[in-house]
């Protein structure tokens with residue numbers, strides 16, 4: 001894929017009114033999500049859940065691409081077709097998570113580094129053959145007593161840049177995901193400082209590794225108070241500080257910024273995205289979404305692992321996707337939450 005082709009795919013991933021569904025939970029994370037609502041996690045239940053989402057009638061009106069997990073991209077859907085081809089048929093771009101998860105960073109207590117570079121060139125070639133057009137790698141940065149360390153930020157930025165360069169060489173658009181975790185009691189200003197340093201380091205390193213900004217997507221966390229903070233910032237402050245950190249650190253050449261929801265409720269993640277699009281309608285990058293929990297939470301509860309609830313769960317999924325799509329255009333209002341799913 002040429003640099004222009006990568007840019008075309010990146011632009012299609014942030015087409016007007018559309019964003020990404022992250023359905024790339026590793027087996028451990030998927031099991032945690034299923035356990036929380038009492039669904040048994042098996043390869044078949046995980047396949048059925050992801051098939052339910054991607055075949056929801058009307059989903060393609062709001063969803064431009066889906067991030068798949070290695071297990072899913074190799075599975076047969078119930079009609080025997082493969083997920084990438086099933087997605088392409090309805091006009092949704094297939095993507096793939098290529099990191100192999102987070103691991104304890106040596107000599108850095110409480111901090112993690114994401115692994116998966118070994119054999120990545122070959123795995124990318126295999127995923128391209130299967131039909132993937134983009135990839136994702138998530139790094140996590142925790143805020144706590146004396147952390148994050150410079151070591152943790154540098155190690156993760158280096159891995160993200162190596163991954164992104166390998167993706168572009170092999171023909172996949174890389175989603176670069178440095179997530180500053182919401183866990184903790186930190187203030188929004190602490191989150192701002194950590195996000196500022198993280199994004200600055202990530203983009204310096206991407207530049208050194210000759211990554212094309214036009215042919216990539218940034219998937220950041222928002223600048224937000226810690227989940228356990230006593231006085232959590234409101235919607236306007238989250239939007240204003242998130243935009244400020246992006247303007248200071250993200251090159252205008254980057255095609256799109258697709259936020260993660262990171263443990264925010266569906267309503268919060270929708271309202272924050274909407275406020276940013278209202279405040280910055282002429283931002284240099286498309287401000288979109290790549291949500292997992294905010295899109296999947298309610299429909300997963302409704303589904304409850306029972307085929308009889310499939311249609312209702314699909315309606316709840318497209319309802320949330322429609323609201324997030326409105327937020328991506330700055331056209332959401334909390335009143336829309338009252339519409340029946």
Ligand code: 5MM
Nearest residue numbers: 022025026029138260261262291292293
């Ligand atoms: C932060 O997680 C990503 C976005 O999901 P949320 O919107 O729920 O925050 C998500 O794509 C994540 O990277 C995948 O679920 C994979 O997570 P694991 O823990 O399995 O690597």
